[in-house]
Amino acid sequence: MESRIAAVDAILRAAPVVPVLTIERLDDAVPLARALADNGLPVLEVTLRTDVARAAIERIAREVPNAIVGAGTVLKREDLLAVSDAGAQFAISPGVTDGLYAAAATSAIPFIPAIATASELMHGLDEGHARFKFFPAESAGGVGAMKAFAGPFAHVGFCPTGGIDAAKAPAYLALPNVITVGGSWMVPKDALAARDWDTIGKLAADCARLRG
Numbered sequence: 001m002e003s004r005i006a007a008v009d010a011i012l013r014a015a016p017v018v019p020v021l022t023i024e025r026l027d028d029a030v031p032l033a034r035a036l037a038d039n040g041l042p043v044l045e046v047t048l049r050t051d052v053a054r055a056a057i058e059r060i061a062r063e064v065p066n067a068i069v070g071a072g073t074v075l076k077r078e079d080l081l082a083v084s085d086a087g088a089q090f091a092i093s094p095g096v097t098d099g100l101y102a103a104a105a106t107s108a109i110p111f112i113p114a115i116a117t118a119s120e121l122m123h124g125l126d127e128g129h130a131r132f133k134f135f136p137a138e139s140a141g142g143v144g145a146m147k148a149f150a151g152p153f154a155h156v157g158f159c160p161t162g163g164i165d166a167a168k169a170p171a172y173l174a175l176p177n178v179i180t181v182g183g184s185w186m187v188p189k190d191a192l193a194a195r196d197w198d199t200i201g202k203l204a205a206d207c208a209r210l211r212g
């Protein structure tokens with residue numbers, strides 16, 4: 001169990017912000033990953049929300065060695081197995097099920113479940129997890145909820161995600177129980193559509209400076 005937590009920590013501690021990526025065009029995967037990883041955001045969450053997501057993970061894993069590519073929107077056991085086969089280095093979900101916890105127990109890659117309440121968190125602790133996505137962060141209580149969780153669950157670390165932007169991120173990152181934050185704000189839809197890697201790279205560099 002300790003080694004599983006250490007494996008998740010190594011990923012979550014690698015950057016102050018985890019870009020949450022929804023890739024529609026496979027050819028965007030590698031230049032997008034490079035724009036982010038080369039500007040200080042190596043940990044990438046490619047959501048399984050598009051037809052090309054799995055192929056995008058494969059390409060990034062193969063062609064962007066300085067990226068730590070993971071899969072997001074992992075909803076069921078089959079997703080976890082498929083992304084592990086595709087070369088994802090971790091998997092992360094917007095919620096969690098008993099089926100996913102069971103699959104995670106034997107998965108080749110670390111799994112980071114998401115919780116939004118104290119009861120969900122306690123279920124995760126029972127399953128041997130101690131690092132969680134907090135989703136949807138802003139609407140599930142935001143910074144106040146993170147501060148409150150630090151009382152009874154002082155040893156638990158979080159990656160708040162959902163509704164966070166450059167203005168909101170610093171308040172989360174100032175908390176001792178927040179390891180990193182997730183979000184999509186550094187990849188504006190218009191910049192991605194225009195393949196404006198310079199703009200995305202600059203926004204990524206701003207994120208990388210958020211802590212330290």
Ligand SMILES: O=C[C@H](O)COP(=O)(O)O
Pocket residue numbers: 020161162163164182183184185
């Ligand atoms: O579905 C939301 C993603 O997890 C990222 O959240 P965001 O677009 O609010 O930053």
Ligand SMILES: CC(=O)C(=O)O
Pocket residue numbers: 047072073074092093094095114133135161
């Ligand atoms: C939203 C989110 O956390 C996910 O798609 O994995």
